[in-house]
Amino acid sequence: MSVSGRPGPVLRLIQALRESPALLWSFLYFFCLLSGYYVLRPVREAMAASADLQTIFPTALIAWFDSHGLPLKDFTLQFLFTCVFLIMLVMQPLYGWVVSRFPRRVFLPVVYGFFIVTLLGFYAMFDSGVPGRGMAFFFWISVYNLFAVAVFWSFMADVFSNAQARAYYGYIGAAGTVGAFLGPIITSSLVQRVGIANLMLVSVGFLISCVFCVWQLRKWAVLREREQQLVDGEQPMGGSVLDGLKLIVREPLLRWLALMVLFGVGIGTTLYNEQASIVRRMITDPAASTAFYSRIDLAVNALTLVIQLGVTRWLLSRFGIAPALLIPGFAIIIGFSALAASPLPLMVAMVQVLTRASEFSLGKPARETIYTRVDRQWRYKAGAAIDTVVYRGADLTFAWVHKGLSLFGSHVVFAGGTLVAICMTLSALGVLREEKKLPRDR
Template structure:
């Protein structure tokens, strides 16, 4: 009986591939995207935890702060997260303008081409040990991750309708997790023989594969839109550049998703900052820190793919989004309760792995499935606001909260984190409640949008 379960899952996966050839390209797309990102993520994390301030900040800024008695190295993560937040605010209307004024076939490739061009510039910066490269790279990777992944899932909501999403999103997520597992493995294997700078070129190659997948998937998106008589993504969406902000504020479901995102980011930020303190103490070199972070990423993605293969698709089809949103919230509440009583470094790492894995394997697939039941403006504009501005707003808020609480000890940080986890649980409950008013079938989405 036990041996039959893997065979049945493999058979279902093969049937899904036969029923939807677009799934092949979606799997390759997400694999390439996350593999390319996770090649870079340990480099970013090593920069954030670096004790060498000159590798992170430009010399002129260090000198300027030093003349005023401020040691920037004591505020590295706070400054980096704040800079990332403002970068998101500046880029949000640029992205909104791209989406509003250009068709999908233009703005999707443009996003990735810009990222590839930036990687070329950072290759030069790391190859020449340019001062201040760490701060710019940290902000760039954060922007890249949120915008590139947001664009991916928005595009998937064009390619697959709600019924198809329940069938294939678990598989697509698993494909991304395989990429996320491969990325840290490549980093661990290549960082010493190639050096940090050349890892950026490896990532650029994966971004080029993403461009190929976009071209191959476009006809499937067009076909689905025509079959369901939806607004075509081959024409500019129009509307206001700021429509995403308005929708995220006015729509009850999008507002609930914003609350869930804000507090969900909060628990991750508190954990990330405690982990960075551990790395600074025990892994002082860039290579050692990069290797440590890649190990954490490997553990996160291993657990993620196990849950995706065994639970995600089954829970989503049988019970809907409720357990996928509420189970991670409960797990995080338990984890922070344990940490507030005993904040051991190993336990911090374990809770970090469980928190991130539950986000990737349960919480995120549930949220992305909801967008297949919304209008295109919500999928591209409001979703981008939630996934970028709200996300980084949570980052910058809680990185400073952590700075204020860190002086009182880890137990106090995690005790406060219990309140943040409670906010996440409230947001999850509101999303479960509000999503019930969404249409279930693709044929109803357009009528729902027109009546809103």
């Protein structure tokens, strides 16, 4: 109980979980989803940073680059991100075909079933030390991270109304943050004893739990659709496999959402790459740089959890999505402006924490509430296209933009980042203008 006599954030969460079984299953679902991802995320980072090219790339690819006089090791991340984007272009129509042809009770387990089966394949690859396993795993987890989370939030918009989303999405996000805490702890505790291959099996266990949660939550999705006379999600959606991209081109709200994500990812990619450059120059000891990064991750997760439990629900329920979309943009503009004047590691770390925490705790939940007020084509097709193709396209674009700006120094990089943050904030205003035109819950 708080000093004022009102229940504190944790007690409010417990009360909400008791009152809403759907929230409880959603909470468990997102916790398992992000726990499973963060168990594997350190493996991706280790593969991408490995000095052993045989671990990352197939022998034939290394030989091809060598024969053409190209230093593959100098462009490892650029090569990987470029390939990830191309893979997304292939996967998006395939995903569109699945959600168009199969009902929700089929395609949700199919998506997670695909990831479970492929994880078992990676268990065999890492257990036997297959060359090129690092590249294959980097591609896989980049696809998994975006598609699995996009499917989750699309499904949440089936389960909850707009009012419920504003009340609950902060709590559901907090479940993911707790999972983000637990995953690395599991990895650091087990990897030395059981090896990387067995971590794949740990993640499989979490994904199987996700499928069970999906099965439990279906009845609330069906109930909401019947009560509000919505399109039955237990029937195939139909349409074209490219409907998601077509909707983004055609609908103003989706275009603004895509632009907001584009510039938001641009901010994160620019800051991430320049941070790595600054740390590489100023913190030469590997142990010290590892500790620096770990403290940033800890601070991000701690701040995110505090905001999700204490602020997000209140802000969305009381004032709607406008503050949650605009506050991060204004804060990032101020932070990048400060970095343009003084790009020191401590200042970079502070802005990194602010940027990531505000996106996880405010920006993402606010955007996802919008999908509770649109039809399922928007949620499962357009929303997924924004979270996959647009996201990875922005990642790739700004990785190369940073490469060019970095030739002129950190001051220019962060000045450019300030302009990107302004564009993101203007896109948020466009989203808010179009969002007002949507119908309210029936």
